[in-house]
Amino acid sequence: MAGGPAGADGSAPVVLQRLSDLVRAEGGLLADALIEPDGDAALGALAARGLRGDGHAVDLELVVEATYEGYLLHYGEPRLMTREDDDLALLAGDRLYALGLERLAAAGDLEAVRALADVIALGAQAQAAADAELARAVWEAGAVEVGWGPADALAHAKNAARAGDSGAADALRAAARQVAGHLAPVR
Numbered sequence: 001m002a003g004g005p006a007g008a009d010g011s012a013p014v015v016l017q018r019l020s021d022l023v024r025a026e027g028g029l030l031a032d033a034l035i036e037p038d039g040d041a042a043l044g045a046l047a048a049r050g051l052r053g054d055g056h057a058v059d060l061e062l063v064v065e066a067t068y069e070g071y072l073l074h075y076g077e078p079r080l081m082t083r084e085d086d087d088l089a090l091l092a093g094d095r096l097y098a099l100g101l102e103r104l105a106a107a108g109d110l111e112a113v114r115a116l117a118d119v120i121a122l123g124a125q126a127q128a129a130a131d132a133e134l135a136r137a138v139w140e141a142g143a144v145e146v147g148w149g150p151a152d153a154l155a156h157a158k159n160a161a162r163a164g165d166s167g168a169a170d171a172l173r174a175a176a177r178q179v180a181g182h183l184a185p186v187r
Contacts, residue, residue, distance in 0.1 A: 013041040015061050019069065020080050022099070023092075030081070030092045039079035041065050042185070043143040049183050050147020058107045063100040064143050067116050070096030071139070075127045115145040122161050134161060137169035137176075140185050144176040151179045 016037035024031045044061035053060050072078040073093030083089045097120060104112045119142030126135035138161060145154050153175035161168035
């Protein structure tokens with residue numbers, strides 16, 4: 001099931017509805033903070049198109065979108081939950097980070113756990129530097145790494161980002177295109 005962009009009728013992708021349903025099923029305060037899903041799921045769809053997407057024990061699309069929603073709850077405009085209570089938004093963000101990581105860990109996919117952990121850390125670093133372009137590139141390269149697996153080009157680009165290299169966003173995008181070919185976003 002591909003989530004991808006919002007439907008022609010303006011509806012949210014299926015994967016966002018599935019993620020909303022998971023949060024609702026857990027109940028509690030996070031379920032009470034749900035709103036009608038709105039937005040695209042391009043990162044999850046990108047990961048799902050990767051070589052690792054077929055037959056993977058975990059729904060990579062859902063994992064990436066859960067983790068990205070966690071990031072949005074921390075730093076942006078979430079697609080599934082209200083930000084009316086900042087403390088609850090942070091808690092919900094942490095829970096969604098954990099949801100993605102725990103599903104990969106339970107499947108024994110430590111490479112993908114490592115990739116998502118890097119995305120979370122590098123995304124936070126980009127936010128601390130107020131570098132929205134780097135943050136977008138981190139997420140694009142991260143979705144590629146989850147979908148296609150680790151690659152030297154991605155590792156070098158992530159190291160450039162960690163070091164604060166001014167060309168890190170371009171390096172991440174170039175590495176993503178090298179690994180995923182034409183499927184990787186180009187901005």
